[in-house]
Amino acid sequence: xxxxxxxxxxxxxxxxxxxxRYPNCFPDINPVDVYRAHITSILxxxxxxxxxxxxxxxxxxxxxxxxxxxxxxxxxxVKGKPDELGKQWLEKWPDSPLVExxxxxxxxxxxxxxxxxxxxxxxxxxxxxxxxxxxxxxxGLRDQNDLSKGKKRMLVEFSSPNIAKPFHAGHLxxxxxxxxxxxxxxxxxxxxxAINYLGDWGKQYGVLALGFEKYGNEVDLxxxxxxxxxxxxxxxxxxxADEKEQAExxxxxxxxxxxxxxxxxxxxxxxxxxxxxxxxKRYKETYARLNIxxxxxxxxxxxxxxxxxxxxxxxxxMGLAEDHEGALLIDFVKNVPGKEGxxxxxAILRKKDGTALYLTRDISELLxxxxxxxxxxxxxxxxxxxDLHVKQFFKVVGMMGHQDIAAKCQHINFGLVLGMxxxxxxxxxxxxxxxxVGDHMHETMKKNEDKYKQVExxxxxxxxxxISSVMVQDMLGKRINNYKFDLxxxxxxxxxxxxxxxxxxxxxxxxxxxxxxxxxxxxxxxLSLLTEPMAIDLVRxxxxxxxxxxxxxxxxxxxxxxxxxxxMTHVLSTSYGxxxxxxxxxxxxxxxxxxxxxxxxxxxNGMKLLGLSPLERM
Ligand code: ARG
Numbered sequence: 379x380x381x382x383x384x385x386x387x388x389x390x391x392x393x394x395x396x397x398x399r400y401p402n403c404f405p406d407i408n409p410v411d412v413y414r415a416h417i418t419s420i421l422x423x424x425x426x427x428x429x430x431x432x433x434x435x436x437x438x439x440x441x442x443x444x445x446x447x448x449x450x451x452x453x454x455x456v457k458g459k460p461d462e463l464g465k466q467w468l469e470k471w472p473d474s475p476l477v478e479x480x481x482x483x484x485x486x487x488x489x490x491x492x493x494x495x496x497x498x499x500x501x502x503x504x505x506x507x508x509x510x511x512x513x514x515x516x517x518g519l520r521d522q523n524d525l526s527k528g529k530k531r532m533l534v535e536f537s538s539p540n541i542a543k544p545f546h547a548g549h550l551x552x553x554x555x556x557x558x559x560x561x562x563x564x565x566x567x568x569x570x571x572a573i574n575y576l577g578d579w580g581k582q583y584g585v586l587a588l589g590f591e592k593y594g595n596e597v598d599l600x601x602x603x604x605x606x607x608x609x610x611x612x613x614x615x616x617x618x619a620d621e622k623e624q625a626e627x628x629x630x631x632x633x634x635x636x637x638x639x640x641x642x643x644x645x646x647x648x649x650x651x652x653x654x655x656x657x658x659k660r661y662k663e664t665y666a667r668l669n670i671x672x673x674x675x676x677x678x679x680x681x682x683x684x685x686x687x688x689x690x691x692x693x694x695x696m697g698l699a700e701d702h703e704g705a706l707l708i709d710f711v712k713n714v715p716g717k718e719g720x721x722x723x724x725a726i727l728r729k730k731d732g733t734a735l736y737l738t739r740d741i742s743e744l745l746x747x748x749x750x751x752x753x754x755x756x757x758x759x760x761x762x763x764x765d766l767h768v769k770q771f772f773k774v775v776g777m778m779g780h781q782d783i784a785a786k787c788q789h790i791n792f793g794l795v796l797g798m799x800x801x802x803x804x805x806x807x808x809x810x811x812x813x814x815v816g817d818h819m820h821e822t823m824k825k826n827e828d829k830y831k832q833v834e835x836x837x838x839x840x841x842x843x844x845i846s847s848v849m850v851q852d853m854l855g856k857r858i859n860n861y862k863f864d865l866x867x868x869x870x871x872x873x874x875x876x877x878x879x880x881x882x883x884x885x886x887x888x889x890x891x892x893x894x895x896x897x898x899x900x901x902x903x904x905l906s907l908l909t910e911p912m913a914i915d916l917v918r919x920x921x922x923x924x925x926x927x928x929x930x931x932x933x934x935x936x937x938x939x940x941x942x943x944x945x946m947t948h949v950l951s952t953s954y955g956x957x958x959x960x961x962x963x964x965x966x967x968x969x970x971x972x973x974x975x976x977x978x979x980x981x982x983n984g985m986k987l988l989g990l991s992p993l994e995r996m
Contacts, residue, residue, distance in 0.1 A: 400414070400415065400418070400429070400430075400433045402517075402928065403415055403433070404514060404516070404924075404928075407503070407507070407511075407514060407924055408514070408924040408925055408928065409496070409499050409500050409503060409921040409924070409925075410446070410447070410921065410922060410924070410925040411925070412476070412499065413446065413447060413476060413477065413489070413491055414433060414436050414447065415433070416474070416476050416477065417432075417436055417447065417449075417477060417489055418432045418433045418436065420471070420472060420474060420477075421449070421454070421467070423472075424467050424470045424471070425454060425456060425467060427454045427455070427456060431453075431454060431455065432449075432454060435449055435450070435453035435454060436448070436449055436489075437449070437450065438925075438929070439488070442915055442918055442919070442949075444488055445480075445488030445489050445490050446489055446490055446491045446918060446922075447488075447489045448486050448487060448488045448489060449486065449487045449489070450485055450486055451463055451464050451485050451486065451487065452485060460484070460485035461482075461484070461485070464482040464485075464487055465482065467487075468480065468482060468487075474492075475492070475495060476491065476492055476495055476496075477489050477490065477491055477492060478490045478491075478492060491918065491921075493908075493909075493914045493917070494906060496914075496917055496918065496921060497905050497906075497908050497913075497914070497917045498905055498906075499921070500917050500920055500921035500976065501905055501917065501920075501972050501973060501976045502901070504920060504923075504975075504976035504979050504980065505900060505901065505972065505975060505976055505979070508979055509979075509982075509983065511923065511924065511979055511980065511983060512565070512923045512924045512926075512927045512980070512983050512984075512987075513565040513566070513567075513927070513983075514565070514566055514567060514924070514927070514928070515566075515567035516567055517566040517567050517568070517928075517931065518530045518532070518563065518566050518567035518568030518569070519567055528569075529567060529568055529569040530568050530569065530754040530755070531568070531569045531570075531571065531751060531752065531753045531754050531755075532563045532568040532569065532570045532571070532753065532754065532755050532756070532757070533570075533571050533573060533747060533751055533753045533755070533756040533757070534556055534559050534560045534563070534570060534571070534572050534573065534756075534757045534759065535556070535573045535574075535575050535756070535757065535758050535759065536552045536553060536555065536556020536557070536559070536560075536572070536573075536574070536757075536758075536759035537549055537552050537553040537556060537574050537665075537670075537672075537759075538552060538574055538575040538576060538577065538760075539576065539577065539661070540576070540577030540578070541576060541577065541578045541583075541607065541653055541654060541657045542582070542583075542586050542607040542608055542610070542611045542653065542657075543577070543608065543611070544608060544806075544807060545604070545661075545807055545808040546798075547794065547795035547798045547863070548761040548763070548794075548795075549808075550795070550808055550811075550848075550852070551761070551792050551795065551852060551857075552759045552760060552761065552792070553665070553668065553670060554668070554849055554852050554853065554936075554989065555759050555790065555792060555852075555853075555857060555936065556572070556670075556757075556759040556790075557572075557668060557669065557670040557989045558853070558936050558987070558988055558989055559757060559759065559790065559934065560572045560670075561986070561987050561988075561989060562927075562930060562931065562934075562987060563931075565927065565987060566927075566931055571673045571674065571751060571753075572670075572671065572672045572673050572674070573672065573673065573674045573676055573747075574661075574672045574674070574675050574676065574677075575676050575677055575678070575743070576654070576658075576675060576676070576677030576678065576679075577677070577678055578654050578677040578678055578679045579677065579678040579679035579681075579739075580636070580678070581632060581633055581636040581733075582611070583636060583639065583650050583653075584631075584632035584633060584634070584635035584636030584637075584639070585611070585614055585615065585618070585628075585632040586607065586610065586611050586614070586650075586653065587632075587635050587646070587649050587650065588614060588628065588631055588632055588635065589610040589611055589613060589614030589615075590607075590610055590649065590653075592613075592614065592617075593609075593610045593613045593614065594606065594607075594610045599652070599653075599656055600656060602660070603653070603656035603657050603659070603660050604657055604660050604661070604807060604809075605807060607653055607657065608807075614628075640683060654677075654679070658675050664808060664809060664812070667812070667841070667845060668845060668849070668989060669989045669990075669991060670989065676743070678736070678739050678743075680743075681734075681739045681742045681743050681746070682742070683734065685742040685745075685746065686728075686734040686738045686739065686741075686742045687728075687734070689727075689738065689741050689742050689745070689778070690706050690727045690728045690734070690738060692778060693706075693708060693727060693774070693777075693778065694706060696777075696778070698713050698777055698778075699727055703730065704730040705726050705728060705729050705730045706726070706727045706728040707724060707725070707726055707727065708724065708725050708726075708727055708774065709724050710722035710723060710724065710725070710770070710773065711723065711724065713777065714773065714777075721766075721769070722766070722769060722770055722773060723766075725737055725770050736767070737767065737770060737771055737774075740767075740771040741771050741774050741775055741778075744756075744771065744775055744783070744787065745775065745778075745780065745783070748780070748783045753786065754786065755786050755787075755788065756786060756787045756788070757787075757788050757789075757790050758787065758788070758789050758790065759790045759792075760789060760790075760791060761791065761792060761793075761794070762791035762792060762793055762858060763794075764791075765789070765791060768789040768791075769789075772784050772787055772789070775787075790857070790934060791857065791858065792857040792858060793857070793858050793859050793860040793861070794860040795852075795860070795861060795862075795863050796860055796861065796862045796863065797862050797863045797864075798811070798863040811848065812841070812844060812845060812848065813844075814844075814865070815844035815845075815847050815848055815865065815868070815869065816840050816841040816843070816844030816845070817840070817844075818844065818865060818869050819840040819841075819843040819844045819847065819869055819877070820836065820837065820840035822869065822871075823836060823839070823840055823843075823996070829996075832995060833995055833996060834995070839993060839995075839996055842880070842991050842993060843869075843876065843877055843880060843993070843996065844869070845876075845990075845991075846876030846877065846879065846880050846990050846991075847868040847869045847875060847876040847877060848868065848876070849876060849988065849989060849990060850868070850874075850875055850876035850879060850940065850988075850990075851863075851864070851867070851868040851875070851876070852936075853936035853937060853939075853940050853988060854874060854937060854940060855937060856935055856937055857935060857936070857937075874940075874944045876990070878947070879943060879944070879947065879981075879985065879990070880990075880992070880993045880996060881996065882947040882950060882951070882981060883978070883981050883982065883985065883992045883993060883994075884993050884994060884995055884996045886950070886974055886977060886978040886981065887978065887994040887995070888995070889959055889971075889974055890971070890974070890975065890978065892959070892960060893959050893960075893967065893971050895967075895968060895971050899968050899971070900968065900971060900972045900975055901972075902968070903965075903968035903969045903971070903972040904965055904968070904969055905969055905972065907965060907966050907969040908969050908970070908973055910956055910957060912949075912952065912953040912956040912957055913953070913956075913957055913970070913973060915949050915953075916946075916949050916950065916953050916957075916973060916977060917973065917976075919945060919946045919949050920946070920973075920976050920977055920980050922942065923942075923980045923983070923984070926938065926939065926942045927939070927987070936988060939984055939987060939988055940988065942984070943981060943984045943985070946977065946980065946981065947981070950977060957970045957973070957974075958970075959971060959974070
């Protein structure tokens with residue numbers, strides 16, 4: 379009987395214009411939304427409170443024991459004591475095919491979904507949607523009811539290393555977080571443009587060119603451009619510092635060289651262009667290992683001097699910037715009222731010698747992107763060390779009369795990685811780090827001879843495990859927190875680590891291989907056989923996945939996804955002892971395998987969203 383009424387209910391949902399009634403309610407792809415809508419109806423009938431107040435008040439729970447959803451009674455804004463209100467409401471609680479009657483817990487009503495209909499919704503949904511389970515192609519549409527109006531456009535600027543300087547931890551974090559955000563918005567139906575804004579301009583490239591004449595060579599430039607250019611830069615900088623008499627001469631020469639570059643001198647630009655191209659080529663290889671792709675390699679060099687002067691002049695005309703000993707300065711304290719102005723302080727837009735600066739470039743580049751891409755939103759993934767810089771250039775763009783554009787920009791910041799340089803204090807490049815961690819994983823793998831023999835490409839597997847170690851460690855906490863780079867901890871198979879997550883996925887793959895069932899076996903499985911508490915808990919967690927992704931669009935934290943995936947792997951690891959496959963009766967085996975398959979789909983999709991490469995064997 380309960381099944382029949384569930385089907386009725388599901389049908390009713392299809393005919394109700396639910397999306398109009400509840401923004402962001404997607405019952406056909408998010409099981410939790412079915413329950414939100416259903417509980418909202420019940421509560422509305424009982425309390426008379428407006429549905430639009432009830433719906434968003436149905437909250438997540440931290441753990442399964444606390445229920446699947448919960449309501450803080452005061453959130454409905456009904457006069458009275460929560461204790462008594464809850465009691466009154468529960469007296470009128472109707473029989474529901476979908477949720478158990480709640481047992482009040484102080485000011486909260488916890489809701490538990492009834493297992494049978496949940497199982498029959500969640501597993502078929504996961505198995506039929508598969509790689510799309512958790513994606514929602516309509517969130518990023520300009521008009522959710524009219525596909526022809528197109529997708530909203532999101533620009534994500536991230537990674538942005540500097541040529542001839544080390545790719546440091548800040549760039550690594552920006553890369554990992556930016557890659558994740560690009561995936562997240564794509565999965566939500568946005569048109570995402572990934573931009574790498576290289577540090578590729580400035581008088582240091584004059585220095586570098588001189589250095590290359592003295593210390594550089596073509597072979598090394600092609601073989602290992604990033605290291606080579608860095609070494610050249612270190613050597614020539616040392617010369618400048620050591621040879622006091624020569625220093626002024628060299629500096630002048632470098633300045634002259636860079637000046638030629640800014641004037642568009644072909645010869646001067648040719649060398650620089652090759653530095654840039656070779657570096658990008660090398661970076662692309664590393665990005666590919668991290669499953670990252672950029673649509674555009676922009677950079678500070680691409681910002682036109684002309685545009686910058688125009689922007690600076692405009693600020694001056696508007697009376698917002700002033701001359702100060704030949705330089706052009708903006709005093710936010712004077713121009714922006716209150717605390718904000720004080721925080722922003724002062725900034726230089728143009729130096730005495732007429733050269734523009736990092737800040738001015740960002741201002742011009744932002745305005746250019748607005749013109750070129752007509753974006754709906756833009757995210758900058760930059761370390762929190764640059765919080766002030768970002769606030770300043772957003773503010774200036776707003777002050778220039780582009781408040782609308784500034785309002786579409788968002789800074790996603792993050793904390794530091796501690797202890798990533800080597801013992802000698804010398805810099806380490808990203809490739810070196812990834813190699814070290816990969817080697818470490820390779821050694822660990824060799825310790826289990828039997829397993830090792832079965833892995834098809836051990837070096838590649840070790841590399842993926844190493845990369846997963848680094849990425850998972852990075853995404854485990856909130857972005858803003860600092861963390862310590864800890865090789866031992868991140869490569870461990872115990873605790874919430876990359877190798878553990880990979881292991882959980884590989885184990886599900888191994889169970890699938892051993893069971894050897896067909897797709898038909900799984901779709902025809904009798905899901906009512908899944909009655910064990912462990913099975914039900916696993917279904918409950920799997921069913922949260924699309925909702926977790928929706929929630930991540932609010933938090934924009936990788937840890938929202940990662941924390942959920944670890945929660946699921948913990949439920950999985952306890953379930954294996956209770957829900958055996960091998961040796962079970964055939965029908966039971968089919969039902970359990972359908973459940974494990976749904977869990978594997980979610981784990982796979984989650985890992986892909988984070989930018990990881992899920993392993994099938996290890
Ligand atoms: N290249 C800069 C650095 O390494 C980061 C660039 C960040 N993006 C920006 N639009 N300012 O510090």
